[in-house]
Amino acid sequence: METKTKNNHIGRKISRIRELRGMKQETLAEELGISQQAVSNIENSEKVDDAKLEEIARALGVTKEGIENFSEEAILNIIGNTYHVDNSSAVNYGCTFNPLDKLIDAYDENKKLYERLLQAEKDKVAYLEKLVK
Numbered sequence: 001m002e003t004k005t006k007n008n009h010i011g012r013k014i015s016r017i018r019e020l021r022g023m024k025q026e027t028l029a030e031e032l033g034i035s036q037q038a039v040s041n042i043e044n045s046e047k048v049d050d051a052k053l054e055e056i057a058r059a060l061g062v063t064k065e066g067i068e069n070f071s072e073e074a075i076l077n078i079i080g081n082t083y084h085v086d087n088s089s090a091v092n093y094g095c096t097f098n099p100l101d102k103l104i105d106a107y108d109e110n111k112k113l114y115e116r117l118l119q120a121e122k123d124k125v126a127y128l129e130k131l132v133k
Helices: 002-007 010-020 025-032 036-044 050-060 064-068 072-082 099-132
Strands: none
Touching (some): 010 036, 010 050, 010 064, 025 050, 050 064
């Protein structure tokens, strides 16, 4: 019975959701138009009236039911089942193209530009020689 009460402590759930959202008590207090001490009192309360819970849920960007049904274990299970780190490769950044191909393309483009510049200079020299004659 005591465990059930502990798991259904709405204030702790609000506190944990606020922390997971990266929000300080002061920020939540500002959103709700109350003092930081009032937020602290709410987070220490086992129960919160429905209207206030609705307002807090809106400020936290969740639903009232989301707060009521919040479970730390469920969050840890979701993170554990969806987050995967593959350390088998030193360079595993999900590149969708071959960087060497891009490097070769850039090299070819530079070569073409250089050839055009060289041709323009040759044309200029030929034109100047023609004017001198």
